[in-house]
Amino acid sequence: MKKIQNILITLIFVGFIGLMGLLTFLLPAKRFSENENRYLQEFPTKITVKKIMDGSFIEKFSDYASDHVPLRDTWVHMKAALERASGRRENAGVLLGEEDTLFMIQKDPDPGIYERNLKAVNKLTESCSVPVYFGLIPTAASVWKDRVPGGAITADEDYYIDLMNQGSKATALDVSGVLKEHAGEYIFYRTDHHWTSLGALYGTNLILEKLGLETIDPDSLNWTRVSDSFYGTSWSRSGAFWIPPDEIWTCVPEEGIEFTSWITGSPKISTVYHPEMLEKKDQYSYFLGGEQGLAVLKTDHQGPKVLLIRDSYADSLSPILAMRCSEVHMFDMRYNKMSVRDYIEENEIDYCVILYGFETYFTGSDIVLIGR
Amino acid sequence: MVFSTPVFLFCYLTLVLAVYYLSPVRVRNLVLFIASLLFYFWGEQIYFLIMIWSTAIDFTHGLLVDRWKRAGKLRLAKGAVASSVIMNLALLFFFKYWDFIAASLQSIGISFMPVLGIHLPIGISFYTFQTMSYTIDVYRGDARPQKSILRFGTYVTLFPQLIAGPIIKYKEIADQLEERTHSFDRFASGVCIFMVGLSKKLLLANTLGRIWEIYKVMPQGMSVLGAWLGAIAFTFQIYFDFSGYSDMAIGLGRMLGFEFLKNFNYPYTAVSVTDFWRRWHISLSTWFRDYLYIPLGGNRVRPARWVLNLMIVWAVTGLWHGASWNFMFWGLYYGILLVLEKLVLGKYLEKLPSFLRHLLTMLIVVVGWVLFGLENGGMPAYLKVMFGGGPLLDPGALYLLRSYLPALIAAAVGSTPFVSGLFEKIPEEGRGFLRLILVAGSLAVCTAYLVADTYNPFLYFRF
Incomplete structure (x- = not known):
């Protein structure tokens, strides 16, 4: 009896690790992990003495083995479920909040980064010929405080945003205040760090108000639900597979907007909305189609030309802002190293709005380029 | 290589166990020696030479100590022990303590030792101690000298204990290097x-x-x-x-x-x-x-x-x-x-x-x-x-x-013997069955945690 049990234990162990090992290499290699939004390590086929001696082959091989563990997502989900079962209300840097809401934990940012960024903002404000506005968008954890697990340790975003607003020479946009006024509404995705189109609309109105333009009444718009199956990045990171998906809504028709996208690196006329992205994991790219260094929306409206220095939060905001502008230009400093000042001159921009989500601004190292 | 990674558990261990058990008994030490060198090379690359050096030093010193001791040249034997200890400690001193001492001296204004930024080869504190114990034990007569450098190398490099111990004294496993039993139990x-x-x-x-x-x-x-x-x-x-x-x-x-x-x-x-x-x-x-x-x-x-x-x-x-x-x-x-x-x-x-x-x-x-x-x-x-x-x-x-x-x-x-005590109280048949369940269950749970550790959602460019 005991003998049989020991044989079984041996077989289970050896069988399991052997099968996992074999399948790691026998199953077809995946190139892209949609859940993680990154390319997986390819199998290192080029083996040279140099690559072996400097450890780069070993590193790639190890990464390949990690990235191609059979049933990878299932294991990650299982760990998330085990963490929840053992009483924890966070996993992998994501807080599991009330009302099926997930929050990215924000670390206290490094003063070296945000002070440099602030200096760049001030340099642009002082040196460019048009008025500069500066708004930082807090994460849902800061707006929906009542849904955050009590006592959870995440940065006090209001403190840091206030610090920036106090030190900035640009006109501050109190995005946090506006979003808090509407905290009862569906202004953030529950499974993603971005704001919803409704949140973006309130952000737009704040900008319009400061620019002296007419604000937009949400009820006057034609709201359309384009997806009810959006699982965002906080959902992917947390592994909390039991959390239901978000909905994506639009409120502005794309007709009447001429959209030039630099998504491939060179200008191309594109559509504002990308229904093909709704078939993929990263549905937020429905708005404008994904990352791009430069993007320009042109309309027939009478209105100013606005330059947005921005991150992806502006993807859903820009079509709404375009309702009151003749042109909306968008700069993403991560992919666009042109001088902002020169661009403003060359394109006869009327207003410059720096609009960033909390994490991009407080951890981003490319924002300093604004000042050039 | 860290034990709690997919590459160790699913790739390396599978391969090593397969080759080890498919090989005839007489070459299994060789298999282990090569496998262990690969294990160390995986994490430390060129630094595996230090381990080989340490192995070679103590192997030869062990033989010298034994020869001189048997010839009655006790002072020479003692000298060989001292030489082995000094060489091991010199290795350890250089790789582990040089920078610390240099920095400490510099902080009080003495700067004849430059801070070199030396890489600490993993496990060096463990294997230098192990090999030192060997020559000392040979001198003391607590261990017979190992005539086969392969067996001795297998002892020094043995991958399960190579990077984090336990510190195995040569005399504890000398016999097992010559002969050991393998069974399902x-x-x-x-x-x-x-x-x-x-x-x-x-x-x-x-x-x-x-x-x-x-x-x-x-x-x-x-x-x-x-x-x-x-x-x-x-x-x-x-x-x-x-x-x-x-x-x-x-x-x-x-x-x-x-x-x-x-x-x-x-x-x-x-x-x-x-x-x-x-x-x-x-x-x-x-x-x-x-x-x-x-x-x-x-x-x-x-x-x-x-x-x-x-x-x-x-x-x-x-x-x-x-x-x-x-x-x-x-x-x-x-x-x-x-x-x-x-x-x-x-x-x-x-x-x-x-x-x-x-x-x-x-x-x-x-x-x-x-x-x-x-x-x-x-x-x-x-x-x-x-x-x-x-x-x-x-x-x-x-x-x-x-x-x-x-x-x-x-x-x-x-942290207490409570659980294992409880386990012992279960009747033999039940215990075996429970063990089976626990092994299967812990394999699944550990894999989940192991894999989740390597899960790195790349979010930067989506903000």
């Missing part, structure tokens, strides 16, 4: 111990380590509760991490037919500091006892000399853990406590009820780990908060306590 018991170790590491040590991560930087507004939570979490983390590694090593050893000695014996059930050190990292304390404390004269000397001996042993023990002052202070802290316990306090302590003695010992141990864990002299400030120098509670600490309470309870229970 032994293999299965190895699997069980390995899985216990892997679970300790992944489920308890890594989990509770997250609390210490938060508190070791002494966040603003750290409360008394938070400080204690951090210190206790670290206390458990270090035990489950280290003993988990030892368990995995012992388990892997058994899968390959080896039997290593136990390295931890429920240290957190100790009722005195002496007791604690009999139970903690046993292979290290016995090494220092056999090869340093006793040669210094042990306790068969005048009391003043004995105290000095102890202080030397404990300063060195501390420094062995890392080239930094806090480790030395941590060692001396125990040295002083042991002297106090033996000379003054022992007779009073014995009269206390055992739960009080246990509590007192654990207090000493927890404070010790704070000293151990804070490298940049943060210890006084941290201890100050622990003992009342801060607000009593804060919401963050309460949140962490709530979140990690089940893990803390599991760790506390897991």
Whole structure:
């Protein structure tokens, strides 16, 4: 009896690790992990003495083995479920909040980064010929405080945003205040760090108000639900597979907007909305189609030309802002190293709005380029 | 290569076990030797030459010591032992302590030693100690010299214990290098111990380590509760991490037919500091006892000399853990406590009820780990908060306590023989079945944690 049990234990162990090992290499290699939004390590086929001696082959091989563990997502989900079962209300840097809401934990940012960024903002404000506005968008954890697990340790975003607003020479946009006024509404995705189109609309109105333009009444718009199956990045990171998906809504028709996208690196006329992205994991790219260094929306409206220095939060905001502008230009400093000042001159921009989500601004190292 | 990674568990171990068991018995040491070199090369690349060098030195010195001893040339034999010890210590000194000493001297204005930024080859503290013990044991007649460099190399490089111990003395496994038995029973018991170790590491040590991560930087507004939570979490983390590694090593050893000695014996059930050190990292304390404390004269000397001996042993023990002052202070802290316990306090302590003695010992141990864990002299400030120098509670600490309470309870229970005692009470048939379930279950759970560790959502460009 005991003998049989020991044989079984041996077989289970050896069988399991052997099968996992074999399948790691026998199953077809995946190139892209949609859940993680990154390319997986390819199998290192080029083996040279140099690559072996400097450890780069070993590193790639190890990464390949990690990235191609059979049933990878299932294991990650299982760990998330085990963490929840053992009483924890966070996993992998994501807080599991009330009302099926997930929050990215924000670390206290490094003063070296945000002070440099602030200096760049001030340099642009002082040196460019048009008025500069500066708004930082807090994460849902800061707006929906009542849904955050009590006592959870995440940065006090209001403190840091206030610090920036106090030190900035640009006109501050109190995005946090506006979003808090509407905290009862569906202004953030529950499974993603971005704001919803409704949140973006309130952000737009704040900008319009400061620019002296007419604000937009949400009820006057034609709201359309384009997806009810959006699982965002906080959902992917947390592994909390039991959390239901978000909905994506639009409120502005794309007709009447001429959209030039630099998504491939060179200008191309594109559509504002990308229904093909709704078939993929990263549905937020429905708005404008994904990352791009430069993007320009042109309309027939009478209105100013606005330059947005921005991150992806502006993807859903820009079509709404375009309702009151003749042109909306968008700069993403991560992919666009042109001088902002020169661009403003060359394109006869009327207003410059720096609009960033909390994490991009407080951890981003490319924002300093604004000042050039 | 770290045991708790997919590449070790699913690729390397599978391959090694397959080749090992498919090979005829007489070439299995060769298989292990090559496999172990690959294991070390995987993590350290070119530095594996140091290990080979250390192996070659001690192999030849062992033979010389034996030859001269048998020829009656005791002084030469002694010289060979000294030469082996010096060469090993020189290696260890250079790679582990040069930069520390250079930086320490520079901080007081002496700068003849430049700080070189030397890479510390992993496991060097372990294998230099192992090989040194070999030549000494040959000289003492406690071990026969190994005539085969392959067998000796297998001993030095044996991958289960290579990077984190236990420190296996040559005499303990000399016979097993020549002949060892392989059976399903032994293999299965190895699997069980390995899985216990892997679970300790992944489920308890890594989990509770997250609390210490938060508190070791002494966040603003750290409360008394938070400080204690951090210190206790670290206390458990270090035990489950280290003993988990030892368990995995012992388990892997058994899968390959080896039997290593136990390295931890429920240290957190100790009722005195002496007791604690009999139970903690046993292979290290016995090494220092056999090869340093006793040669210094042990306790068969005048009391003043004995105290000095102890202080030397404990300063060195501390420094062995890392080239930094806090480790030395941590060692001396125990040295002083042991002297106090033996000379003054022992007779009073014995009269206390055992739960009080246990509590007192654990207090000493927890404070010790704070000293151990804070490298940049943060210890006084941290201890100050622990003992009342801060607000009593804060919401963050309460949140962490709530979140990690089940893990803390599991760790506390897991630090005692309670669970294994319970297990022994189950009738034999049931126990075997339960073992089967536990192995399968822990494999699944550990894989989930192992894989989740490698899951790196790349979010940067989506903001």
